Amino acid sequence: MIELRDIARAFIVGGRPVHALRGVTLSVRAGEHVAIMGPSGSGKSTLLHLLGCLDRPTAGSYRLEGRETADLGEGELSSIRRHKIGFVFQSFHLVPRLTAAGNVELPMVFAGLPRAERAERIERALGAVGLQPRAGHRPDQLSGGERQRVAIARAMVMEPPILLADEPTGNLDSRAGLEIVELLEAMNASGLTLLVVTHDGGIGGRAPRCVRLADGVVVADERR
Ligand SMILES: Nc1ncnc2c1ncn2[C@@H]1O[C@H](COP(=O)(O)OP(=O)(O)O)[C@@H](O)[C@H]1O
Ligand SMILES: [Mg+2]
Structure with missing residues (x-):
């Protein structure tokens, strides 16, 4: 599903290259x-x-579901971001003035889904993370763990086959973090392809496969 070959990424900082990735080869089924x-x-x-x-x-080459992403235009890439891949961040990235339901609705607004379908999917996505009773709460009225569950519902509302999470428990206490990990694991058990960045060995140790990066x-x- 994901095939990276010799991927490099350099950033130019102050006229000098910073080599963030220097030849990553990785396949994920x-x-x-x-x-x-x-x-x-x-x-x-x-x-x-x-x-x-x-x-x-x-x-380098990045093939996603057999297609070379370097060959794709901006429209196709944005369609991939909309339909194929969900993203969850350490700091949640919720819109503060929108309710939980409003945040979950956003990707569907961008995708142009009709209102009735949006309402149905909001209910389903918030239900899947156990947050239907909090649909009308704004992020500042939710705990950290609840905010991350809203972010997961938003990432999953378009039902992408892949979820990428960057330190999803980094801002949570250990109990809330464990609940998030268990939620992601349950989604993986029902077929979701899941890649989780973590520097928590306890969380990394739960995954059947662990890829380590250095420099x-x-x-x-x-693999375990
Ligand atoms: N947008 C950017 N501009 C310049 N340098 C960057 C940028 N993003 C990341 N880097 C550099 O690339 C390296 C890897 O960063 P990153 O991928 O954020 O590491 P990690 O997530 O493992 O902490 C670091 O040296 C970082 O400073
Ligand atoms: Mg990072």
């Missing part, structure tokens, strides 16, 4: 659950952004 670990600055977020088509590599390269790829 549909339905896998992969933890991505590594020290701060090792390229984990850069890798996730490339996988999510939020960024393009400087070199922009894969230094270990372990």
Whole structure:
């Protein structure tokens, strides 16, 4: 489903290149659950952004469902972001003035879904994360764990086959973090392809496969 070959990403900072990724080769099959670990600055977020088509590599090949993403135009990439890939961030990235339901509705507004279908999907997505009773709450009226569940509902409302999560428990206490991990694992058990960046060894250790990055390269790829 995901095939990276010799992926490099350099950023130019002050006229000099910063090599965030230096030749990453990695394949992920549909339905896998992969933890991505590594020290701060090792390229984990850069890798996730490339996988999510939020960024393009400087070199190398990224095939998604058999299609070379370098050959795709902006319209096709935005369709992939809308329908194929959900993204969850450490700091939730919810819109503060919108309710939980309003946040979950946003991707469907961008996708042009009719109002009745949006309402139905909001109910289903918030139900799937156990938050239907909080549909009318704004982010500042929710706990951290609840905010992340809203973010997961928003990421999943278009029913993408892949979910990418960048330190999804990084701003949560251990109990709320565990609930988020269990929720993601349950979604993976029903077929979702799941890639989770974490530097929490306890969380990484739960995944059947762990890819370790250091200094922009894969230094270990372990299956349990
Ligand atoms: N937009 C950017 N511009 C310049 N340098 C960046 C940018 N994004 C990441 N980097 C650099 O790339 C390296 C890897 O960053 P990142 O992928 O965020 O690491 P991690 O998520 O593992 O902490 C770091 O040296 C970082 O400073
Ligand atoms: Mg990061």
